[in-house]
């Protein structure tokens with residue numbers, strides 16, 4: 001039997017049918033963990049494909065020339081790269097190994113892009129030989145790309161990363177890219193035949209913004225279309241504009257639960273009472289001079305505007321100069337619009353399941369439930385994973401006796417508390433029961449996973465729909 005933690009006052013996650021099917025099958029979960037160790041990361045490939053289709057539908061409804069690049073940094077599994085390529089979309093790579101492996105899995109110059117923050121010589125060599133477009137961040141990268149392309153007797157296809165867009169009177173800071181106010185001059189002066197960087201063929205513009213504003217993305221895209229027009233007039237041949245990732249997803253069933261949680265957390269910070277989180281952790285809120293200051297340092301788990309609708313808003317943004325939408329200007333100019341979604345393509349794709357190792361009461365009388373996993377196996381830049389976990393009980397006959405617990409992990413650190421929120425359960429789990437964390441594929445499983453204490457990295461398994469699932473339906477990523 002599986003049951004959600006926090007029957008009341010919770011943060012109820014959106015849960016897909018496949019997750020329910022797996023959680024409903026205690027025998028399957030036990031077999032998976034007996035075979036692969038704890039925790040296991042499960043990936044549902046049909047959901048990934050459906051997410052791809054949803055973005056495709058948006059672009060097709062505007063009749064746009066488009067390409068979607070799955071930002072694989074959000075999850076390390078090869079199965080998803082293979083699925084992306086088989087579905088006809090591309091893959092955004094951000095390191096030598098991401099690039100090399102994506103090429104080995106069938107990626108090509110047409111289907112891959114390289115956007116690493118730091119680009120080494122070996123990355124450029126690999127990308128230029130394979131004809132993979134490289135998104136260039138600065139003058140030194142131009143220099144290196146040009147040098148290597150010359151050595152190889154090739155042309156390097158590049159996009160130029162832009163930043164510093166002005167939105168509502170404010171300049172958006174980023175450590176990445178060329179400033180929008182100077183980039184045209186730079187390109188005109190240095191890039192192209194007969195110029196300093198003549199082995200570079202600039203075929204596109206690129207940006208990726210921090211945060212989740214559709215207005216900022218809309219305005220930045222609008223500025224890029226304008227810039228592309230000006231570059232084309234000066235004999236460049238811009239064919240694509242890539243707007244990166246950052247498309248919001250919604251994790252939660254209820255807006256009310258989300259706002260209530262925020263209210264209660266602030267109250268806890270203000271009064272020191274509430275016992276909502278481990279050691280009264282404010283998750284970003286702090287009491288300063290008697291006032292609750294700063295902000296919640298977590299992903300915004302509830303979002304009314306998300307996914308395909310989020311993308312539509314960016315495309316519907318109107319250029320203040322002529323009141324035309326981005327979509328109509330892209331189409332009129334036949335610029336290919338590109339996106340690099342990571343998290344949003346992984347919506348509802350993954351789940352992490354771990355085995356209960358022990359239960360204990362600490363000196364404060366709190367129940368701690370130790371799981372066979374560590375904090376790095378479910379960690380992102382968000383201060384806490386704000387979704388209620390699911391308990392998969394093996395013994396379904398015991399009487400209920402509600403209990404409040406914290407889940408703890410295997411690192412020797414005091415702070416290896418897997419969820420900082422306290423979770424109420426109908427009864428204390430037994431050793432060997434399982435705990436499932438849903439919707440963890442985007443950034444949660446791998447981004448910060450380490451092998452401290454020589455722990456094995458968790459197994460990554462992928463599968464497709466089947467009525468009666470068994471261990472053999474799950475493909476171990478190591479075997480791909």
Ligand SMILES: Cc1ncc(COP(=O)(O)O)c(C=O)c1O
Nearest residue numbers: 071208244245246340341342343
């Ligand atoms: C250049 C670039 N593209 C795409 C992404 C993917 O973003 P997300 O997973 O939020 O869609 C990132 C994330 O950091 C990025 O830096």
